[in-house]
Amino acid sequence: MLALPPWAWIVVAGVLGLLVGSFLNVVILRLPARLMAQWRLDAFDTLEMEPDSTSLPPGIVKEASHCPHCKHPLAARDNIPLFGWLLLGGRCRYCKAPISIQYPLVELLSGLASAAIVWKFGPNLVAVAGLVFTWMLIALAGIDFRTQYLPDQLTFPLLWLGLLLSLLPMFVLPSPAILGAAIGYLSLWSVYWLFKLLTGKEGMGYGDFKLLAALGAWMGPTALLPVILLSSFIGAVIGGAMIALRKHGRDIPMPFGPFIAAAGWVWFVAGDWLLQQYSQLMGLP
Known part of the structure; x- marks a missing residue:
């Protein structure tokens, strides 16, 4: 382990938690939709029927983040955990549609909880x-x-x-x-x-x-x-x-x-x- 004071490890954990929280938002939004679409395709296959659509919703890792309203890809500065949402005023830079409060809340929760874990157990x-x-x-x-x-x-x-x-x-x-x-x-x-x-x-x-x-x-x-x-x-x-x-x-x-x-x-x-x-x-x- 690097020779850092305990408070520094807690800060590092908090920042890491913010970053992971951004990914958790993707999991929360995309995994259920992906699973339900796959179940639908599997059902059509079991029934030996042609699916009404062969396309799946965006994956968790490969597809870049985009506005759910206008589908415009998000710039890197818009994806900064917590601060990106605050700088945008909670609205999409391109279509001005409101961005769900879920994004900063999950990121903040992940950051605080991650810091608490390292505070509790150490690095x-x-x-x-x-x-x-x-x-x-x-x-x-x-x-x-x-x-x-x-x-x-x-x-x-x-x-x-x-x-x-x-x-x-x-x-x-x-x-x-x-x-x-x-x-x-x-x-x-x-x-x-x-x-x-x-x-x-x-x-x-x-x-x-x-x-x-x-x-x-x-x-x-x-x-x-x-x-x-x-x-x-x-x-x-x-x-x-x-x-x-x-x-x-x-x-x-x-x-x-x-x-x-x-x-x-x-x-x-x-x-x-x-x-x-x-x-x-x-x-x-």
Whole structure:
């Protein structure tokens, strides 16, 4: 490692997070559209029918960034994370159409969360793993928020990476990692079927099961209950605020994945501190 003071590594991580956040925006916007188009083509192929269109939406890596309204390619200065959006005043340089607030928010979130990871773990391989964990959670939360879908292309790699890191071990030993993954999946799976039997409705999707399983693989089974409680609390606060501000209808389903991801990241970074605060509050030894 380079001989830099701790604060410098935190700044480096924050800048790196801003840059990665720009890429995460691409993943959040393009991966679901790409997957749905591919599923459509696969369905036509299975049915032995001619597809109505053979073209796929822009890929994640090859196609350059462009305005979603006028399709004009963006200049390099327009792609500067966070600052590009601010300098443009939130509008396309060419057609003046508004640019979604999602872009700077995801970049800022990625930058701050990345800095927090290095502040927590220091400049080492543990922090590198923590950064990957953070970035994948941001991508999953963003996709689920927009589409109410958690793609296997991200949840499964996150799950397997957590299990593989337990072999080192890095965060938990292999046994807790395996138990965490299994209990994480089965707990929400059980709630899903119980709710469906009682109401005839689906309260959540299978992607939520897989995401909680991945969190269990990274942090072990003892983290699952706090994550569920935190995600429920975060969901109640944000959901209630959105309904109160009339930004979300009461009868419109709200994705649970972003709240699981947020709670999982908070517990990953500050779980020990939260437990300590709770013990002091309750007068526990």
